[in-house]
Amino acid sequence: MASSSKNITVSGFPDIWGGSSRAVIVDHYGPTSYTTGGEIPFPQNSFGGPNSAGVNSVFYMAGGTTESGTYRLVSIFGGGGAISAQPKYQWYVISTGAEVAAAVDLSAEKIRVLVIGG
Secondary structure, three states: OOOOOEEEEOOOOOOOOOOOOEEEEEEEEOOOOOOOOOEOOOOOOOOOOOOOOOOOOEEEEOOEEOOOOOEEEEEEOOOOOOOOOOOEEEEEEOOOOOEOOOOOOOOOOEEEEEEEEO
16 A cells, blocks of 8 residues: 655745755655655656655755654665655654654654755
């Protein structure tokens, strides 16, 4: 079963670069069923074009702590070069330091992140 997470672009944040690069502030909600090894938070659109964060490629995405303070997200980029088409977030339980178990529903968890893409 495919994991589904939700991203809501935060309005009122300007695109400070313009042109082919842009910064987007996103409220990222966790997946309904976590996949061990990490979730792909901004999957590419199946028709091409922008992903759910509104960028075609992700150059950078910030990690951090969820609003509840329960989980820490670590950005995993993989590969070399500026563009990583499918970076992941690995979720960790702060109190134990362990990665979240497979199939855990994290959809109530939210974190505001900076995504830079083009």
